[in-house]
Amino acid sequence: METAFTPWQSLAGGxxxxxxxxLLMLVLGRVMGATGILTAAFTAAAPERGWRLSILAGMISAPLMLWGLTGQLPEVQVPVSMPMLLIGGFIVGLGVTFGSGCTSGHGVCGMARLSRRSIVATATFMATTGLTVFVIRHVLGT
Amino acid sequence: MRLITPYLIGLIFGVGISISGMASPAKVLNFFDVAGSWDPSLGFVMAGALVVTFIGYRLVLRRPAPILESVFQLPSKVRLDTRLIGGSAAFGLGWGIAGFCPGGALPALGTGRIEVLAFVAALLVGIFTARAIISRIDDRKARALRRET
Structure with a gap:
């Protein structure tokens, strides 16, 4: 499935x-990692849970706000079958928990702090994602 | 303040994810498909996010403390270990299969698409399975250590 190259939109989104x-560092002194926020929204003690649930609510409202402003929801194209989404989701959950972070936590916040762990984590998952996509598309040919 | 500010921060993050293309697996997977239908857009997402965060953190961390808390809580681990590398490798495998990462999928929940819901449900099962495994391993290690001493 071809997708259009959107350098300016992607740069602005980034x-x-x-x-x-x-802003999260400025206001609460915390790292903006999606994995950590999601996990602790379920597991943290009550006072630590509130701000995380608020962030999640804000994230989920974003497409609706864009819909209100522009009349269309952001594009979500899923060229992946339902079983593969479930298998992939489960593996992502295992991986980000053992690896203590994902694209936002390690790839953005940790790399910006020049954390050695985050640089190694990001290099590792970027490599295995690329390898996985190559094998699925060009070796297995689906 | 303590709830409205995080809500607005989540909203900014979600709008960023939505317009950047990170919420769309077709675009994410094409970034990694250099040998096929390559779409370099996600490189621009990473670049934009990194430059702003790099500069932003340097300005913010000059302050003695954040606005609403008494200390900055930065991750303190420095050692590279098997969990970090093995976990990250597995994350990449899952990301390459599904095309969603957690930060891309959470805002996408707002579109109400069943595919996103399914991914996030499986993600949560994975997270809690891993937490159960980790706590068993750590318990066993602690018990072994007590026996030795």
Whole structure:
């Protein structure tokens, strides 16, 4: 499935992700990692849970706000079958928990702090994602 | 303040994810498909996010403390270990299969698409399975250590 190259939109979106990460550090002194926020929204003690649930609510409202402003929901194209989404989701959950972070936590916040662990984690998952996509598309040919 | 500010931060993050293309597996997977239908857009997402966060953190961390808390809580681990590398490798495998990462999928929940819901449900099962495994391993290690001493 071809997708259009969107350099400016993607750069602007990335800058907003960085702005959110900076603001969370400024206001609450926390790292903006999706994995950590999601996990602790379920597991943390009550006073630590509230702000995380608020962030999640904000994230989920974003497509609806865009829909209100522009009349269309952001594009979500899923060229993946339901069983593969479930298998992939389960493996992502295992991986980000053992690896203590994902694209936002390690790839953005940790890399921006020049954390050695985050640089190694990001290099590792970028490599295995690329390898997985190559094998699925060009070796197995689906 | 303590709830409204995080809500607005989540909203900014979610709008960023939505317009960047990170919420769309077709675009994410094409970024990694250099040998096929390559779409370099996600490189621009990473670049934009990294430059802003790099500069933003440097300005913010000059302050003695965040606005609403008394200390900055930065991850303190420095050692590279098997969990970090093995976990990250597995994350990449799952990301390459599904095309969603957690930060991309959570805002996408707002579109109400069943595929996103299914991914996030499986993600949560994975997270809690891993937490159960980790706590068993750590318990066993602690018990072994007590026996030795």
């Amino acid at each position: 800058a907003l992700i960085g702005l959110a990460a900076t």
